[in-house]
Each structure stands twice: as structure tokens, then as C-alpha cells.
Amino acid sequence: MPALVEESVPAAITTTSKPGGRLGGLVGSRHARTVGAHLIAVPWIGVLLGIVIVGLVAQAEAPCGCFFTSTNLLTTAQEFSYVALAALGGAMVIMTKGIDLSVGSSMGLAGFLSADLLAHHTAAVPAVVLGLGVGVLVGIVNGILITRLKMQPFIATLGMLSVVRGVALGWSQGFTLYPPLSFTSLGQGTVLGIPNPFVIMLVIAVLLSLFLRYTPLGRHIYAVGGNEDASRLLGIRTQRVKIFVYAFAGMLAAAGGILLMSFLGSADPGAATGYELDVIAACVIGGVSLFGGEGTLFGVVLGAFLIEEIRDALVLDQVPGYWTTLAIGLVILIAMAIDQGRRRVRRVAQ
Amino acid sequence: MSTESLANAEPERVTSTPPILEARGISKSFGTVRALAGVDIDLFEGEIIGLVGDNGAGKSTLIKILSGALLPDAGEIRIDGRPIRLNSPLDAHANGIETVYQDLAVVPQMDIAENLYLGREVRLPGVAGKIGRIIHRRAMRRQAAEHFESLHIKVKSMRQRVDTLSGGQRQGVAVARSVVFGRRIVIMDEPTAALGVQETQQVVELIGRINARGMAIILISHNMPQVLHLSHRIVVLRAGRRAGVLKTAETDVEQVVRVITGAEIIH
Ligand SMILES: Nc1ncnc2c1ncn2[C@@H]1O[C@H](COP(=O)(O)OP(=O)(O)OP(=O)(O)O)[C@@H](O)[C@H]1O
Ligand SMILES: [Mg+2]
Numbered sequence: 001m002p003a004l005v006e007e008s009v010p011a012a013i014t015t016t017s018k019p020g021g022r023l024g025g026l027v028g029s030r031h032a033r034t035v036g037a038h039l040i041a042v043p044w045i046g047v048l049l050g051i052v053i054v055g056l057v058a059q060a061e062a063p064c065g066c067f068f069t070s071t072n073l074l075t076t077a078q079e080f081s082y083v084a085l086a087a088l089g090g091a092m093v094i095m096t097k098g099i100d101l102s103v104g105s106s107m108g109l110a111g112f113l114s115a116d117l118l119a120h121h122t123a124a125v126p127a128v129v130l131g132l133g134v135g136v137l138v139g140i141v142n143g144i145l146i147t148r149l150k151m152q153p154f155i156a157t158l159g160m161l162s163v164v165r166g167v168a169l170g171w172s173q174g175f176t177l178y179p180p181l182s183f184t185s186l187g188q189g190t191v192l193g194i195p196n197p198f199v200i201m202l203v204i205a206v207l208l209s210l211f212l213r214y215t216p217l218g219r220h221i222y223a224v225g226g227n228e229d230a231s232r233l234l235g236i237r238t239q240r241v242k243i244f245v246y247a248f249a250g251m252l253a254a255a256g257g258i259l260l261m262s263f264l265g266s267a268d269p270g271a272a273t274g275y276e277l278d279v280i281a282a283c284v285i286g287g288v289s290l291f292g293g294e295g296t297l298f299g300v301v302l303g304a305f306l307i308e309e310i311r312d313a314l315v316l317d318q319v320p321g322y323w324t325t326l327a328i329g330l331v332i333l334i335a336m337a338i339d340q341g342r343r344r345v346r347r348v349a350q
Numbered sequence: 351m352s353t354e355s356l357a358n359a360e361p362e363r364v365t366s367t368p369p370i371l372e373a374r375g376i377s378k379s380f381g382t383v384r385a386l387a388g389v390d391i392d393l394f395e396g397e398i399i400g401l402v403g404d405n406g407a408g409k410s411t412l413i414k415i416l417s418g419a420l421l422p423d424a425g426e427i428r429i430d431g432r433p434i435r436l437n438s439p440l441d442a443h444a445n446g447i448e449t450v451y452q453d454l455a456v457v458p459q460m461d462i463a464e465n466l467y468l469g470r471e472v473r474l475p476g477v478a479g480k481i482g483r484i485i486h487r488r489a490m491r492r493q494a495a496e497h498f499e500s501l502h503i504k505v506k507s508m509r510q511r512v513d514t515l516s517g518g519q520r521q522g523v524a525v526a527r528s529v530v531f532g533r534r535i536v537i538m539d540e541p542t543a544a545l546g547v548q549e550t551q552q553v554v555e556l557i558g559r560i561n562a563r564g565m566a567i568i569l570i571s572h573n574m575p576q577v578l579h580l581s582h583r584i585v586v587l588r589a590g591r592r593a594g595v596l597k598t599a600e601t602d603v604e605q606v607v608r609v610i611t612g613a614e615i616i617h
Contacts, residue, residue, distance in 0.1 A: 214484050216471045219460075223468055226457035233419055233455050234469035235440040293459035 043287025044299035046338065050331075051306050058313035067316055074195060078263070080308035081197035082107070083275055084301050085256035087282040088201075088208055089249030091300045094283050096242055097225040097292025098153040100249050102142060104275035105164035106135045107257030108268075112168045114258045115267030118179040124186075128258055135254025136247050138164055143243030161276065165269075172269035179267065187263030197259045201301070204252070209297045221245060225292025253279075281307055281328065285335040291343060306331065368431040369394050370566055371416070371447070371535055376425035378411055385411040387590040388425070391568075393535065398557070398567045400577035400598070403587035404610055409570045410452055412587070413537045416568070417449035418442035443470075448532030450524045452539035452570075458513035462505055463487075463494040465512050465523050466530065497530050498522075501556060518549025525553065529560045536560065537568045542576065554580065574603045586610055 059067040066072055086103045093100045114131035118124065138160060145156035189196045212218035223231045224241045232238045261267045286303030288295030307328055314324050369392040378386040386408045393399055401409050414420040416427065418436035426433055429445050436442050442449070456465050472486045472493065473479030479486065491508040498505055503522045505515075512520055521541055528536045538557070542550040550573075557580055561567055571577050577584060578598055586593040586609045594609045594616040608614035 214487075216473075216483060216485060219464065219468070219471065219485065222459065223457045226459040227455070229453070230451075230455035230457055231468070233417075233439050233449070233451060235438065235443060236469050293457065 043338070043342070044296060044302050047286055047299060047302040047306055051302060051309060054306065054309050054313055058309075058316055062313070062316035063318065064316060067313065072312065072316070074193070074198075076305070076308050076312050077198040078195040079312075080304050081195070081201040082256040082260040082263075082272070083278045083282060083307070084304035085197075085201045085204065085259070086249075086253040086275065087279045087286075087300050087304050088205055088297055089245075089252035090276075090279040091283045091286070091288045091295055091297060092208075092212075092221055092245045093153075093249045094280070094288045094290060095221050095225045095292060095295055096245050097228070098146065098242065098245070099157060099280065099290075100139075100142065100246060100253075101154065101157040101276045101280075102138060102160035102164055103249060103253035103279050104272045104277075105161050105168070106138045106250050106253040107260065107272035107275055108270065109138070109164050109168040109257070110135045110254030111257035111261030111271055112172060112177065112267045112269050115177040115179040115261050116171075118183055119177055124183060131258045132251050132254045135250035135252070135257075137250070139247035139250025140243060142250070143246035146246070147239040147242050165273070168269040174269065176269070177267040178265065179261065181265065183262055184265045185262075187259050187261070188265075197263065200255075200259065204255075205297050205301050212297065217241065217244070222293050225294075227293070278304070278307060281332045281335075284339060285331060287335075287339075289339050289343070290336075291339070303335075367395065368428075370430055372428040372431070373412075373416060374426045374428075376412060376415055376427075377423045378408075378415060378420065379423055384590050386415075386422070389587065389590070389592050391416075391585055391592070393566050393568060395534075396561070396564055396566055397583065398561055398569060398581045400581035400584040401568055401570045401587065402572070402574070402577055402584060402606060402610060403593070407587040407610075408590045409587055410539055413449065413539055413568060413570065416442070417447060417537055419449075419451075443531065446533035447535045447537065448528035450521075450528050450536070450538040450541050452543065454517075454520055454524060454544070456512050456520050456523055459511065461509045461511050462498075462515075462523055463491040463508040466490070466494045466497070466527050470531065497526055501526055501529060501559065503556070516549070518545045518552060521545060521549070521553055522556070525556055525560075529563075529565065532565060534564075535566050535568070539570045540572065541569070542571065542573065550576075574606055578603060578606070588612055 055067060059065065086107060090100050090103055110131040113134050114127045117127035117130060142157050142160055145151045145160075146153050149156075187197055191199045212221065220231065220236050220241050223236060224238050228238055257272055260271060264271075282304035283295070283300050284290060284303070285306055286295065286299030286301070288300060310327050310331065311324050314327060315321070371393040373389070373391045375388045375390065376386050377384075377388050389408070389412060391399070391401075391412070401412070403409050411420065415422045416436070418439045418441045421437065427436060428434065434441070434445060436445070439449075457468065460468070467490045472490045474482070474484045474486045478484045494508045498508075503526060505519070505522075512523060515523070521544070525538070525541060528538070541557070542553050545553060554576060557567065557569065569577065569580060578601075581598045584596040584598055584601065584606060586596070586606065588610065593612070596606060596609070596616070605614065609616060
């Protein structure tokens with residue numbers, strides 16, 4: 001650092017905010033303003049609120065009155081973990097302003113590959129590792145299509161959705177495989193009464209959150225989504241960051257698919273079809289902006305939970321299953337509207 | 351200092367020392383568009399150069415090449431007389447060159463401290479930082495606050511998100527980054543183009559202040575009075591060629607404009 005040359009400085013650049021503050025004009029009263037400010041700064045508060053409200057309504061409306069029972073809650077925890085696991089990776093992709101539509105197919109293929117290996121007497125560890133490996137491979141292909149061939153993420157991963165599903169279908173010839181019964185202990189087992197998939201998902205979510213917050217690569221994932229040109233000019237290897245997130249997303253999807261296969265005790269080549277939409281919904285509901293650069297994995301886990309909770313609540317309330325899709329669609333639209341609104345408010349605040 | 355022109359205080363130049371930055375015959379085409387056709391530029395120790403020219407003259411292209419963001423088709427770049435290749439912004443950083451780009455190079459969703467250290471994060475001491483690669487958020491905030499203080503850029507908190515700042519405040523972050531990390535050379539592409547009158551004045555003062563610290567500066571601007579006020583020499587680009595070099599003390603706005611438009615030919 002060169003020696004400081006002190007001089008008399010008239011006006012300095014100040015950051016005193018303009019009258020009205022960040023949210024001026026949007027919300028009227030002072031009180032509403034602070035509540036609004038928190039909802040905007042911390043998106044998961046709204047999701048948590050949604051979870052509580054849906055829970056209370058479900059408890060009151062369900063004829064069995066059994067929403068808040070440990071059995072029901074643990075079942076829900078079990079069932080949302082596969083999507084949540086895939087959504088952790090999907091969220092990292094969305095943070096870079098990308099999208100991954102191939103996660104459902106990766107889940108199916110990884111589950112099928114692992115089951116096939118297990119059925120042919122491969123040991124559990126290599127079978128799982130190879131299953132995860134196929135997910136990484138799909139992700140690397142996604143990443144290369146996007147960074148090297150400059151394809152739009154939506155288009156590239158839409159193509160891969162079909163390709164990867166096609167591999168599983170063609171390979172299986174449509175037949176369902178069954179892994180040895182012993183392998184089901186992974187997905188059906190519990191730790192202190194808590195389902196394994198939920199524990200695994202939660203541990204990974206915590207570790208990944210720390211990674212995103214406290215490592216340069218984690219920060220660069222947000223930076224690439226926030227301003228890719230600036231990131232590149234600052235010397236961040238943006239293409240590597242992108243390939244990394246797609247590969248990681250593929251691996252986490254594969255992990256979800258293998259756990260699902262283990263829980264079900266069967267590998268249907270069509271397993272997890274359409275799960276990519278649940279994954280994206282979980283991210284958006286959880287506050288990961290589709291505009292890139294923002295979001296927390298905590299929010300994503302809550303978002304995935306809310307989706308499963310709504311399904312569960314509608315079942316307990318004996319609402320015909322056909323309406324579930326509609327209900328979740330509405331929640332997604334609300335989340336999108338909030339994301340848009342948040343962006344607009346921030347722009348106004350500048 | 352804000353009223354007295356820097357041009358009257360030309361830095362002492364020992365004629366035998368080579369320029370700290372020297373570019374020769376820089377050419378660059380984008381498809382059929384010849385953005386630069388053999389441009390030369392020298393930058394001496396402690397000097398501010400004004401780089402001017404009409405829209406599309408090639409100014410941004412030239413400084414992107416000097417900052418490693420673009421590769422030239424032809425030409426040579428020397429630092430202290432030593433030829434170097436700038437294949438990436440990292441190479442430029444390694445040679446002490448920092449750039450403030452025309453389009454604000456900040457990440458709006460991140461806070462001030464994070465933006466300042468983006469790509470050059472401070473890590474924790476010891477194993478946690480070296481092997482765990484854990485970043486030291488607190489140190490970054492503290493150091494960022496110190497830098498902002500010493501540059502007289504007032505901000506409420508280093509944790510403030512950049513998208514809550516005004517244009518001038520954001521530019522302050524970009525300028526601060528170039529000063530904190532630039533060891534000798536700072537390149538600025540229209541740093542005041544997006545700013546209001548008062549914010550422009552603040553950035554102008556900041557430029558004078560970092561020059562007083564010994565930093566050599568290449569300043570691109572369409573604001574001729576500003577260029578004449580700040581620079582020691584003016585390099586004029588016209589349609590991808592160097593149309594002339596003027597000593598600021600010996601010229602005026604009218605002449606610079608004549609050279610920019612081609613109404614006057616000099617060498
Ligand atoms: N990435 C690119 N692709 C194609 N053409 C480009 C690219 N960048 C610059 N050009 C062209 O090169 C020429 C020089 O552009 P440049 O941005 O260097 O001009 P400038 O002097 O900075 O102009 P301004 O004052 O408007 O910023 C222009 O004709 C421009 O259209
Ligand atoms: Mg330009």
C-alpha cells in the first residue's frame with residue numbers, strides 16, 4: 001500500500017439512502033414496512049409461515065385429526081427427501097442463472113443403474129458410487145453443452161431430459177428391476193427413529209450451505225448468477241463454476257434416485273418422471289431467484305417440504321388427488337410473483 | 351486541488367526511464383469490423399492519460415486488451431520495457447493493472463465487502479484457510495472498511511447490498527477495488543458516464559486522490575473539460591487509429607474536439 005497522501009477532502013461519496021428508504025412507496029405504514037422488508041430480505045420466512053398455516057388447516061380439517069402425529073410427519077419427511085436432495089443441486093444451478101430439467105431423468109437412470117449392478121452381485125458401495133457417477137456424467141455433459149457449445153440451459157437440459165430417460169428406458173426394455181432385499185435398509189432404515197433419507201438430505205444440506213457461504217467457489221456460484229461478465233472480468237473462471245454446479249446437481253439427483261430406489265425396493269426405468277418440476281418449484285418457493293445470484297438451501301428444503309406437506313394435507317383431508325397438481329401450481333405462481341415483486345422493489349429502491 | 355488543474359503539475363519524468371506500460375501496433379477485428387488498426391500508447395509513472403475519441407473509435411476495445419479481457423490480433427504490450435502476454439484479467443492483475451469497466455463490474459446481490467474482494471477472497475489463517483479454503487468474512491469487512499475510510503468513500507456498512515446503492519456509490523465500489531488491488535496502473539472506462547453532477551465530482555476527486563498516491567491512470571471520458579482538468583496527456587483515437595497525442599497543458603477543448611472529428615490532423 002503506497003503511503004497515504006492526506007489532503008483536505010470536501011464532499012465524500014456517501015450512501016445515505018434516498019427519502020422513503022429501500023421500500024418507500026411500496027408499503028404504507030412503518031410497521032408494514034419492516035414486515036415487508038423482512039419478507040423481502042429473508043424469503044424463507046414466508047415459506048415457514050406457509051408450512052405452519054397448511055399444517056394447522058390440515059390438522060383442523062382432516063377427519064382423522066392426524067396431521068400432527070409423529071407417524072404422519074415422519075412419513076412426510078421420508079417422502080420429500082428425494083426431491084429435496086435433487087433440489088439442493090437444482091438450486092445451485094439456478095443460483096448461476098441456469099436451470100436443470102434433466103434431474104428427474106438422472107434420478108431414474110442412477111437408480112436403475114445401481115439396481116442393475118446390485119442385481120448382478122456388485123457390492124453396495126461400488127454400485128452406489130457408479131450410480132452417482134452417472135449423475136455426474138450427465139451433469140458434465142449439461143455443463144459442456146452450455147459453456148462450450150453456448151446452448152441455453154433450458155434447451156440443453158431439456159434435450160438431456162429425453163436422452164437420459166431414453167437410455168434408462170431402452171436399456172431396461174421397460175422392465176422393472178429389483179435390488180437385493182438387503183439394499184432396502186439404506187432407504188427404509190432410520191437413525192434414532194428418523195428416516196435415513198431425511199437424515200442424509202439434512203446433513204448434505206447443512207454442509208452445502210456452509211460451502212456456499214464460506215468458500216470462494218461457493219461465493220463464485222452466486223457471483224456468476226449475479227453478474228457473469230463482471231465475474232469473468234474479475235478473473236473468476238465462470239465456465240468451470242457452471243460445469244461444477246451442473247455436475248454437482250447431477251450427483252445429488254443421482255443420490256436422490258438411488259435412495260428412492262432403495263426405499264421402494266424396485267427400479268422402474270420411469271421412476272422420478274416429472275420430478276424436475278418439483279425440484280424447480282421447491283427452489284422457487286424457497287426463495288431461489290430464477291434471475292440468479294440469490295437464495296439459500298435452507299429455503300429450498302422448506303420449499304420442498306411445503307410441496308410434500310400440501311400433498312399430504314390434501315390426502316388427509318380426503319380431497320381427490322386430481323386437485324393436488326392445481327394446488328401446487330398455485331403455490332408456484334405465488335412464489336414466482338413474489339420473486340418478481342422482490343426484484344421490482346429492489347430496482348425501485350436504487 | 352479540486353479546482354487547480356493537474357495539468358499544471360506535470361510529474362517529474364526522468365527521460366531515461368521507459369514507460370511503465372507500452373503498447374505497440376495493437377490491432378483487433380470483430381468479424382469484418384476493424385475496431386483497432388495498429389494503435390500505440392505509452393503510460394509513464396504517475397501520469398494520467400486521457401483516452402478520447404468518438405463513439406466506436408475503439409477506446410473500450412483498447413483498454414479491454416490492456417486489461418487482459420480481450421486478446422489482440424496483433425501488437426505487443428510491455429511492462430517496464432519487458433514484453434508480456436495478457437491472456438486473462440488475472441495476468442493483468444499479476445502485473446499490477448486494475449480496470450474499472452464501462453459497464454459497472456459489480457454483483458448487485460452481494461454486499462460491498464464481498465464485491466471488493468470478489469475473486470480475491472481473504473481466507474482464514476492456517477489450515478482452515480489453506481486446505482479448507484474457508485474465507486475470512488470478518489477480515490474482509492474490516493479491511494474493506496479501512497480502505498473506504500482511507501479513500502474517503504463514506505458507506506453505512508460493508509454489509510450493505512450493492513443493489514441498494516446509487517450509481518455513484520456503486521462506482522465508488524468499483525473504483526475502490528481498482529485502487530486496493532492495483533499496484534501501479536488503473537484503467538477507467540467512462541467512470542462518471544452514469545453519474546449525476548455531484549457524484550461525478552466525487553469520483554473526479556477520488557481519481558485525483560489515487561493519482562496522488564502514485565498510481566498511473568488511463569482515463570476514458572467523453573467529458574472534455576473533465577479530461578483537460580485531470581490528465582497530463584491526451585491520446586485521441588479515431589476509427590481505430592491513433593489520431594494524435596496532445597500535452598494537456600498546451601491544448602484546449604476546441605483543439606481536442608477538432609482532432610477527434612478529424613478536422614485537424616496532427617502527429
Ligand atoms: N464484442 C464485439 N463484437 C463486435 N463488434 C464489437 C465488439 N466490441 C466492439 N465492437 C466494435 O468495435 C468498434 C469499437 O468499439 P469500442 O467499444 O471499442 O468503442 P468505444 O470507443 O469504446 O466507443 P464508446 O465511446 O461508445 O464507448 C465499434 O465499431 C464496435 O461496434
Ligand atoms: Mg466504450
